[in-house]
Amino acid sequence: DAxxxxxxxxxxxxxxxxxxxxxxxxxxxxxxxxxxxxxMRGLELLIYFNxxxxxxxxxxxxxxxxAKMPNASFSTLKIQPSEPRDSAVYFCASSPxxxxxxxxxxGPGTRLLVL
Amino acid sequence: DAKTTQPPxxxxxxxxxxxLPCNHSTISGNEYVYWYRQIHSQGPQYIIHGLKNxxxxxxxxxxITEDRKSSTLILPHATLRDTAVYYCIVRVARRxxxxxxxxxGPGTRLSVLx
Numbered sequence: 001d002a003x004x005x006x007x008x009x010x011x012x013x014x015x016x017x018x019x020x021x022x023x024x025x026x027x028x029x030x031x032x033x034x035x036x037x038x039x040m041r042g043l044e045l046l047i048y049f050n051x052x053x054x055x056x057x058x059x060x061x062x063x064x065x066x067a068k069m070p071n072a073s074f075s076t077l078k079i080q081p082s083e084p085r086d087s088a089v090y091f092c093a094s095s096p097x098x099x100x101x102x103x104x105x106x107g108p109g110t111r112l113l114v115l
Numbered sequence: 116d117a118k119t120t121q122p123p124x125x126x127x128x129x130x131x132x133x134x135l136p137c138n139h140s141t142i143s144g145n146e147y148v149y150w151y152r153q154i155h156s157q158g159p160q161y162i163i164h165g166l167k168n169x170x171x172x173x174x175x176x177x178x179i180t181e182d183r184k185s186s187t188l189i190l191p192h193a194t195l196r197d198t199a200v201y202y203c204i205v206r207v208a209r210r211x212x213x214x215x216x217x218x219x220g221p222g223t224r225l226s227v228l229x
Binding site: 004042043044045091093103104105106107108109 | 149156157158159160161219220
């Protein structure tokens, strides 16, 4: 299994531009999570989906952020418009339903720099 | 979810056992203890989890005190590649995956020294 796949691995953009981050979870996993990591705030959960349905988006910082999961094998996190304070590493993770403890498997992350 | 307290950093000599402590004095009876680690510039990696019994897998051992208010992650023979930030998390485990959000604290930065 290839694990959780994220793209792009690095993104540099200018303030005001739209940014779309992509995630392909591990096949068969029913839950998908988006996290953001910065030096100041550490690793924060933004949103998570269960069976393609958003369950908890309380971590989404503001309306500029949106996430979708149109099917079981694909999710996007969109920032529009982007701001310099959005610069961070964004991780996607997936978890199989019924796994004891709900172990999560993380992707390699997308490093976003907004100038 | 119960809060955890970990030392900010630890050193360990290569080849020796690394013992990483975690305090979780407010843990509830249905909350599990999880350990993840994050090697520089990579995504967090699951290590082990347990409820009240000690657990062991190919990566590490987890020792949970009888009162469940603290635990220790043991890497029996630390290598340089074990240098990472180690996160101790306690949370309820539900098989339906609702409430699955993990809250990552600052963790312990383990440095394995040659």
